[in-house]
Amino acid sequence: MKTLAIDTSCDETSASVVDDLTVLSNVQPSQMEYHRKYGGIVPSLARLAHTERIDNVVTEALKLAQTKLSDLDAIAVTTGPGLAIALEVGIKKAKQLSKELQLPLYPINHMEGHLLSGFAQPNRATNLREDLTLIKRISNNAQYPILGVLVSGKHTEFIKVESFGEYAVIGETLDDACGEAFDKAGRMLGLGYPGGPIIAEFAESHRKQMKISIENRNQSSYVIGENKKTGVSYELPIAMAKSNDLNVSYSGLKTAFKQLIESVIKNDGLTKTQVLDLSVMFEQAAFAPICIKLKKAIQEFSPKEIWLGGGVVANNELKRNIRKIARAKNIELEYPRSKKLTTDNAAMIAMVANLRKSILNESGLLDAEKIDLIDRIPRQKLGRDY
Ligand code: KG4
Numbered sequence: 581m582k583t584l585a586i587d588t589s590c591d592e593t594s595a596s597v598v599d600d601l602t603v604l605s606n607v608q609p610s611q612m613e614y615h616r617k618y619g620g621i622v623p624s625l626a627r628l629a630h631t632e633r634i635d636n637v638v639t640e641a642l643k644l645a646q647t648k649l650s651d652l653d654a655i656a657v658t659t660g661p662g663l664a665i666a667l668e669v670g671i672k673k674a675k676q677l678s679k680e681l682q683l684p685l686y687p688i689n690h691m692e693g694h695l696l697s698g699f700a701q702p703n704r705a706t707n708l709r710e711d712l713t714l715i716k717r718i719s720n721n722a723q724y725p726i727l728g729v730l731v732s733g734k735h736t737e738f739i740k741v742e743s744f745g746e747y748a749v750i751g752e753t754l755d756d757a758c759g760e761a762f763d764k765a766g767r768m769l770g771l772g773y774p775g776g777p778i779i780a781e782f783a784e785s786h787r788k789q790m791k792i793s794i795e796n797r798n799q800s801s802y803v804i805g806e807n808k809k810t811g812v813s814y815e816l817p818i819a820m821a822k823s824n825d826l827n828v829s830y831s832g833l834k835t836a837f838k839q840l841i842e843s844v845i846k847n848d849g850l851t852k853t854q855v856l857d858l859s860v861m862f863e864q865a866a867f868a869p870i871c872i873k874l875k876k877a878i879q880e881f882s883p884k885e886i887w888l889g890g891g892v893v894a895n896n897e898l899k900r901n902i903r904k905i906a907r908a909k910n911i912e913l914e915y916p917r918s919k920k921l922t923t924d925n926a927a928m929i930a931m932v933a934n935l936r937k938s939i940l941n942e943s944g945l946l947d948a949e950k951i952d953l954i955d956r957i958p959r960q961k962l963g964r965d966y
């Protein structure tokens with residue numbers, strides 16, 4: 581099945597053509613120049629940029645995929661979660677295409693896209709797996725339950741996948757999402773927006789200069805770091821490390837990080853070494869709760885597979901940590917095979933529509949107007965709106 585999908589859930593205007601699981605095109609021009617000067621995403625600007633770009637992005641996706649409109653089997657669109665006024669732009673375009681081309685329209689949950697993004701096959705990858713083998717694997721009920729780990733700018737969730745299409749959130753952040761916390765920490769360090777990738781780059785270049793350990797004191801856990809050259813040491817709390825559930829929290833880390841910066845800052849600001857030290861510290865303290873709760877979830881229901889997705893998965897340290905945990909328990913790990921499939925993209929949306937057709941035999945909406953009647957979060961238990 582060849583599907584054209586659109587995702588305008590947040591700040592990427594993305595369109596993509598996917599044939600079964602093979603990504604023929606995935607267009608996602610960045611809107612960052614619109615939002616950077618405001619230090620975050622401005623919903624009205626996101627809508628404006630989506631409206632300006634949507635037609636060209638769809639045309640470009642078809643061109644790159646060398647696909648004519650008449651070759652398409654379906655249209656898919658993200659219906660939530662996301663910014664309502666941004667989502668509407670993509671939904672309007674998808675409805676128009678579905679009606680004009682008389683093609684079924686698949687409303688898709690953005691988080692289901694991230695969850696399955698590890699199965700999208702980049703067209704030009706050399707180590708391509710067989711689409712059909714993968715589809716058979718996903719539809720094989722013996723593999724379930726599977727553990728989903730979603731770490732993005734707006735969500736941090738553990739999902740129990742009971743079977744393909746049946747999801748339950750078994751743990752989530754009680755306040756900020758992990759990516760959001762990275763961006764706020766980046767702002768505190770004066771690194772601009774979005775801070776996540778910059779902190780990651782600094783931490784990656786500097787990690788070997790730091791000695792990192794975890795310390796348990798009373799009912800709390802801490803990340804302790806020491807710069808091997810300067811001998812300066814730092815401490816940050818690991819939120820909810822001892823809580824009896826699978827939830828995480830980032831608000832305490834945010835406050836502690838602000839206090840830590842204030843305690844080391846000199847009159848003339850932070851030194852380059854301090855920014856690097858603090859980047860390593862923040863990254864470790866942000867990922868520690870995810871790793872702790874991941875181990876707990878594994879202990880609770882012994883999944884055979886982990887599916888990892890969301891923008892923060894672009895982070896190598898997170899992938900390394902999770903790979904280590906999965907390997908130690910002999911658990912198969914799936915995660916997006918390129919950065920373009922990690923951040924928000926329409927390819928994952930098209931792929932979910934294709935999987936829903938082939939595994940669940942869902943036919944999509946034949947009357948595109950019905951999409952307005954659909955809950956913005958069709959899979960109620962997957963991802964909260966924001
Ligand atoms: O999934 P995504 O593209 O958008 C949402 O659906 O939220 O995730 C974007 C988030 C941003 O907060 C960004 O700072 C973060 O992912 N991010 C990273 C890295 N790359 C992107 N966070 C940490 N390390 C990275 N390498």
Ligand code: ZN
Nearest residue numbers: 694732891924
């Ligand atoms: Zn996303």
